[in-house]
Amino acid sequence: MHLIEVMDLKKYYRSGLFNRQCTRAIDGASFHIDRGETLGLVGESGCGKTTLGQLLLRLIEPTSGRIFFDSKDITGLSRREMRRLRPRMQMIFQDPESSLDPRMRTAESIAEPFRLGLRGRMSRSEIEEKVLELIDAVGLNAEHLNRFPHQLSGGQNQRVVLARILAIKPEFIVADEPTASLDVSVQAQILHLMMDLKSEFGLTMLFISHDREVVEHMSDRIAFMDNGRVSWEE
Amino acid sequence: MAPLDVMLDIISLRAHFPTQDGLVKAVDEVSLQIGKNERVGLIGETGCGKTVLGMSIIRLLLPTTRITGRIIYQGRDLLSLSEEEMRHLRGGEIAMIFQNPTTSLNPVLKIGDQIAEVIRLHRGLDKEEAKAEAVQMLDAAMIPEPLKRADQYPHELSGGMKERVMIAMGLAGQPFFVIADEPTKGLDALTKAEIIKLIRDMTADRSMLMITHDLNAAGEACNRIAVMYAGELLEVAPAQTILSDPGHPYTQGFVSSLPSLGLHPIPGSSPSLIDPPKGCRFHPRCPRAKDICKREHPPMISLGKDACVRCFLCT
Numbered sequence: 001m002h003l004i005e006v007m008d009l010k011k012y013y014r015s016g017l018f019n020r021q022c023t024r025a026i027d028g029a030s031f032h033i034d035r036g037e038t039l040g041l042v043g044e045s046g047c048g049k050t051t052l053g054q055l056l057l058r059l060i061e062p063t064s065g066r067i068f069f070d071s072k073d074i075t076g077l078s079r080r081e082m083r084r085l086r087p088r089m090q091m092i093f094q095d096p097e098s099s100l101d102p103r104m105r106t107a108e109s110i111a112e113p114f115r116l117g118l119r120g121r122m123s124r125s126e127i128e129e130k131v132l133e134l135i136d137a138v139g140l141n142a143e144h145l146n147r148f149p150h151q152l153s154g155g156q157n158q159r160v161v162l163a164r165i166l167a168i169k170p171e172f173i174v175a176d177e178p179t180a181s182l183d184v185s186v187q188a189q190i191l192h193l194m195m196d197l198k199s200e201f202g203l204t205m206l207f208i209s210h211d212r213e214v215v216e217h218m219s220d221r222i223a224f225m226d227n228g229r230v231s232w233e234e
Numbered sequence: 235m236a237p238l239d240v241m242l243d244i245i246s247l248r249a250h251f252p253t254q255d256g257l258v259k260a261v262d263e264v265s266l267q268i269g270k271n272e273r274v275g276l277i278g279e280t281g282c283g284k285t286v287l288g289m290s291i292i293r294l295l296l297p298t299t300r301i302t303g304r305i306i307y308q309g310r311d312l313l314s315l316s317e318e319e320m321r322h323l324r325g326g327e328i329a330m331i332f333q334n335p336t337t338s339l340n341p342v343l344k345i346g347d348q349i350a351e352v353i354r355l356h357r358g359l360d361k362e363e364a365k366a367e368a369v370q371m372l373d374a375a376m377i378p379e380p381l382k383r384a385d386q387y388p389h390e391l392s393g394g395m396k397e398r399v400m401i402a403m404g405l406a407g408q409p410f411f412v413i414a415d416e417p418t419k420g421l422d423a424l425t426k427a428e429i430i431k432l433i434r435d436m437t438a439d440r441s442m443l444m445i446t447h448d449l450n451a452a453g454e455a456c457n458r459i460a461v462m463y464a465g466e467l468l469e470v471a472p473a474q475t476i477l478s479d480p481g482h483p484y485t486q487g488f489v490s491s492l493p494s495l496g497l498h499p500i501p502g503s504s505p506s507l508i509d510p511p512k513g514c515r516f517h518p519r520c521p522r523a524k525d526i527c528k529r530e531h532p533p534m535i536s537l538g539k540d541a542c543v544r545c546f547l548c549t
Contacts, residue, residue, distance in 0.1 A: 045393065045422040153503065154280065180420075183279040183447050188491040188499035210422040213493035 002068070003172055003204045004033040004056060009065035011051055011228075025051045027228035029065070035171075038198065038205040040219030042212050048228045049208045053174040056206060057089050058082055069172070087118050090170040094177040096157035100149040106160050107131055107145040113167040134163040137200075139193060155186035162193065166201065176208045191218060239270035240306075241441040242291070242411055247303035249283075249290045256508040257300075260286040262465035264303075265534070268411075273434075273442040275452030275473065277488070278462035279504050284445045285333070287462070288413045291443070292324050307411070326356035331404035333416035333445075335396035339388040345372070346384025349403050356407035368406070375402040376432060394425035398432065405436055412437055414444045418451045430455050449492060453477045458540065461485050464505050464515040467534070471541035481543045484516045514545070522547055 011026040025048045033039045043049045054060045056067060058074060066075050074085065093099045100109055113119065114127045122130070135145065138159040149157050158178065165173065175194070179187040191214065198205060207218045215222055224231045249261040260283040268274050278284045289295050291305055293312065305312040307328065312320070324330075332338040340348055349368035353359055359367060365384070372380035375398040388396060397417060404412055417433060418426045426448075433444070434455050446452050452459050452473065459476040461469040461484065469482040480486045487500035502519040505511050511518050517527040526546050535549055536542045 044424055155503065184449065184493075185279060185488055185491040185500045186503075187493075188497045191497060192499055211493060212423070214497075217493060217497050 001035045002032040003035045003037075003070060004206075005068040005071075006031050006056070007066045007068075009052075009055060009067065010063045011048075011055060011060070012063045024228045026055065026062075029230045031223060031230060033172075033204055033206060035204055036202055037221065038207055038219045040215035040222040041206060041208045041225055042210065042215050042222060043225035044210060047225045049210075049225045050176055052225065052230075053091070053176050053206060053208050057086075057091055057174055059091070087113075087168050088170050089172040089174075090165045090168055092158075092161060092165065092173060092175040092178045094180045096154060096161050096181070097149050099161055100157060100164075102149055104148070105145065106135070106140070106147055106152070109160060110134055110163045110167055113164065118168055130167070134166055137166065137197070138163045139189075153186075154182050155190060158182065158190050159193070162190075162197065166197065169201070170203070172204045172206075174206045174208070177210070178207075179214070180209070187214070194218070240267050241270045241272070242268045242443075243304075243306040244268075244287075244291070245304040245306065247287070247290060247305065248301065249286050249295060250300040251296070252298060252300070253508075258507045259465050259510065260507055261290060262510075264462075264465075264467055266460055266467065266470065268441050268443060270441060271439060272458065273437060273444060273456040275456035275459040276443055276445045276462060277447065277449055277452055277459055277476075279447060281504055281507070282462045283465045283507065284462050285415055288330065288415055288443060288445050291413060292328055292330050293320050294324075294330075325352055325409075326407040327409055328411045329404045329407050329409035329413070331400050331412060331414040331417055333419055335393070335400045336388070338400060339396060341388055344385055344387060345391070345399055349384075349399070349406050352403055352406040368402075371402040371406050372399070374436065375399070376428075377402070394421055394429065397421065397425075397429055401429075401432060401436060405440075410440060412440055412442045414442060416446055417444065418446065418448055426451065449477065449488065450494075461488070464510045465507055466515065467544065468516065469541075469543045469545075471537075471543075475541060481537065481541070481548045482516075482545050483520045483522050483547070487519075487521075 009029045013023040015021045041049050110131045209215050244266045247264045251258040276284045346368045350364040353364040353367050369380045369384050456473050459473045469485050490498045514527040517523040532544050532546050534544045
């Protein structure tokens with residue numbers, strides 16, 4: 001069962017006088033990701049892998065091609081329809097500190113999806129209980145709940161990002177170099193945590209990295225990207 | 235463990251910062267000798283004090299920092315030089331390749347002019363000569379079309395290109411001793427390999443301290459590796475030994491957390507530098523910690539002429 005299906009996806013950027021220069025960021029990508037599968041995407045910087053990740057979540061608009069999410073063509077959906085779909089698909093960015101609100105304490109950050117009603121109507125005590133559950137699931141403890149992002153390390157912040165994503169309970173995650181700004185020892189911790197959470201919550205993932213060894217650890221299948229084109233290992 | 239010809243001798247160096255929460259002991263009793271033409275890698279996790287150690291050598295720390303100990307360079311203690319004398323050495327005989335080229339380069343000056351400034355100040359060339367020499371430096375750093383690049387601004391260059399500019403600038407004053415702070419940070423695998431090769435080639439007849447958390451990069455670029463944890467050195471050994479036969483449990487953990495060697499995480503997280511653990515600073519995370527490790531602070535023990543380790547279990 002494909003959760004994600006991509007057909008001949010293209011993204012061109014035009015620039016220069018009279019739009020004469022054309023950069024083919026994604027030049028015809030077709031692939032699918034099964035439910036529960038992790039697809040790894042490897043490539044040098046500037047090859048278009050981040051663009052591809054953002055296209056799948058429609059954070060940017062494709063030039064042409066189709067993207068199916070759960071058998072539904074999402075390329076033509078309006079912003080409003082997309083917004084309703086967004087809780088089912090989430091993204092983990094490279095730099096955890098800049099993806100968290102600097103003025104929100106850990107507890108508020110994790111509680112936000114619940115307060116917004118993404119998981120149905122919940123009482124304050126129910127939310128509190130959920131937050132404690134999640135903070136434990138990502139390997140943090142109660143003392144971190146009152147901290148701001150600048151008071152936590154990069155690895156701890158990335159754990160908060162993961163807890164926040166789990167609060168939304170998505171089906172599909174695009175992880176774009178989630179450990180590129182972390183130390184190797186912390187990287188190992190975060191990647192293990194992601195593998196555990198993935199099997200526990202049955203997540204489907206696109207895992208993007210320039211580090212082939214990391215991708216091999218994380219993925220069921222690996223795609224390579226070079227100059228906007230996707231290729232596969234035999 | 236003393237190399238034959240010592241270029242830089244760091245003796246019991248401490249760099250402590252007073253903060254609202256207490257005294258941050260970023261560098262605590264560090265002793266390290268770097269030989270002539272020797273390249274030493276300084277390895278450690280974020281916040282272990284490795285950049286502070288580098289900054290204290292060229293004395294670029296805040297005036298409120300409490301620095302004690304000695305740093306002997308050619309018979310002189312760098313820590314007792316006047317600011318005037320230090321300014322003369324800094325960028326010239328002792329230079330730094332700063333981390334993060336995007337923020338370290340001046341965005342409103344052309345690349346060539348930024349490098350020429352170093353050459354004019356430290357090598358006494360006039361403006362025209364310095365400019366020509368800057369182009370030479372860019373060429374030596376393997377930047378294609380150096381003449382054209384010298385006339386460009388930092389934002390016109392890619393990340394790997396900017397790192398090459400930083401290296402060219404760091405070496406423009408023809409230093410005897412170079413400190414390279416995270417020169418491979420944020421680069422992809424291919425560019426990283428090129429930069430390491432460039433650093434190795436361009437520092438062949440110089441001494442270098444390369445600060446990095448990338449153990450593979452240090453292994454390729456350096457002769458010896460010093461492992462830093464919570465403000466102190468835990469192990470110093472030849473680069474190959476560190477990678478293939480690490481002695482300290484922390485180094486072992488660090489090596490096996492590499493993706494190529496199993497991706498096994500070290501449990502726990504780095505301790506606070508304000509109130510580091512009693513006894514061995516690594517004991518709360520150490521899989522082999524014994525009673526003595528919790529009670530007593532292990533001394534640095536020499537293991538032959540170029541290796542030493544700070545661990546009760548390694549003797």
